[in-house]
Amino acid sequence: MxxxxxxxxxxxxxxxxxxxxxxxxxxxxxxxxxxxxxxxxxxxxxxxxxxxxxxxxxxxxxxxxxxxxxxxxxxxxxxxxxxxATLALGAYQQRLAQxxxxxxxxxxxxxxxxxxxxxxxxxxxxxxxxxxxxxxxxxxxxxxxxxxxxxxxxxxxxxxxxxxxxxxxxxxxxxxxxxxxxxxxxxxxxxxxxxxxxxxxxxxxxxxxxxxxxxxxxxxxxxxxxxxxxxxxxxxxxxxxxxxxxxxxxxxEMPPPSRWPRLIPWAVVAVILTGFAIGFSRSPQLGFQLVGDWVLINGTLCALGVALARAHPLTIAGSFVAAPLTSLNPTVGAGMVAGAIEVMMRRPRVADFRELRDAVAHWSGWWHNRVARTLLVFLFAGIGSGIGTYLAGFRILGRLV
Structure with missing residues (x-):
């Protein structure tokens, strides 16, 4: 027994x-x-x-x-x-082990x-x-x-x-x-x-x-x-x-997603484009001012997020350009574009994959390992662009009121 x-x-x-x-x-x-x-x-x-x-x-x-x-x-x-999320769970296990x-x-x-x-x-x-x-x-x-x-x-x-x-x-x-x-x-x-x-x-x-x-x-x-x-x-x-x-x-099985939350990004795009149209109908100067606000706010916040992830300079610049465009197309995210640029600029080495599990056990390792840093670029770019979309949207509406 x-x-x-x-x-x-x-x-x-x-x-x-x-x-x-x-x-x-x-x-x-x-x-x-x-x-x-x-x-x-x-x-x-x-x-x-x-x-x-x-x-x-x-x-x-x-x-x-x-x-x-x-x-x-x-x-x-x-x-x-x-x-x-999976790496974060693994990091928790690694800290337990250590x-x-x-x-x-x-x-x-x-x-x-x-x-x-x-x-x-x-x-x-x-x-x-x-x-x-x-x-x-x-x-x-x-x-x-x-x-x-x-x-x-x-x-x-x-x-x-x-x-x-x-x-x-x-x-x-x-x-x-x-x-x-x-x-x-x-x-x-x-x-x-x-x-x-x-x-x-x-x-x-x-x-x-x-x-x-x-x-x-x-x-x-x-x-x-x-x-x-x-x-x-x-x-x-x-x-x-x-x-x-x-x-x-x-x-x-995956529970069916709610339909109306998926419409929110498209509704935001419709509001922004409508704002541009109204602005240009009033005067070309106002229209270009609204477009400038959109590009500057959205691009800057996305680039700032990518910079916080310590991305390659070209990734930061590419994020500034991509964010205002991807925010008008909900099918493509700024994070995906920024992450792809980072992969091309700093292609992860075999050692980065091999050391990934140990690297993410401590917060600083996410910035030093190329694989983990690319994932941070993806996350921070999405956060920055998301915040920028709404701030720029309110800025545009404020100019039109």
Missing amino acids: SEIENTHLIRRVEAGETTYVLLGTAHVSPASVADVRREIATGDYDAVAVELCQSRYQSLMDPDALEKLDLFQVLRSGRAGMVM QFDIRPGEELKAAVEGARGRHLPVWLVDREIGTTLKRVYRSVPWWQRYSIFTGLIASLLSRQKVTAEDIERLKEGDILESTFNEFAAESRAMYRPLIEERDEYMAARLLEESDEATAGPPRRVLVVVGAGHLNGLEAHLREGIDDPVETRQALE
Whole structure:
């Protein structure tokens, strides 16, 4: 009998022909690593499931995966913000490792390696982190989204010391939950996709894997998850899920975006162009003055943001020129243009990708690593251009009134 048999960290749930042994772990605890190894060493299991998605699995098992990142494609596809959020989460883990000599996720890695050593199937049952972040983003009112993203990045860049309270939260949840804890505690809309949906998703994945096992449903499966998932996961397995595949697919879908917020940028463009037309109809001098205001305010604030990211001088100049134009075309962002110029001017080296994970562990590293700095250029250019658009718009309206 395992030494953790009678603790609250282990649950047994029978579903069909399979017994799922749910082992709750603390993602920052060496004791959890020992618990995982001890359970696998019993030889009582036919498969091991872990609270990982494919991307997190790759990051955990292949530290060099970042070297394969196509930065230009990231910018062009609009994934720069998601990559920044993922790097920020990784920076938090890196600071934990350096400050407490703890490597978050070691118990998951031990579960994977232990299963491989015994030639057992490894099931990745957590939802893709990108999907979870997108569903969190879509779940909150549109006016809160930008503040959540920038707040996440700012807090993770600025916090050089991880407090004892942070560690205690990690003992009951995971890196993702702890990072968003401040927001999720106050928002039911965030709490569901971040925590409850993942419990249901992992239960569906477990049942799906059992149903699709080539040798028939396994007899016993060890499920290694954060302790904070135990209650929800156990409840879903006991209640049962009628169609695990359909449930999984539903939880992977993106909620439809609200239509009218997408019209705001086009409405702003319409107002600005109308202002230009009115200005020129009154006098060419006024019209050119309005255009000058638009170019100067929008371009200057975008260039200022890019300069704060310590971009190449040509990137700063290009941002000044591009911002007034991209702001009149919502399909192209100033951040994408600025980021692309920065990539061309300072093409990241192999060493930049290789050192990226360590570099972003401290706020100064974001400015010294070429990959991280390009992402900052993307972010700051977008912020500067966005502010400039509205300030210039109010300036134009003020001249016309």
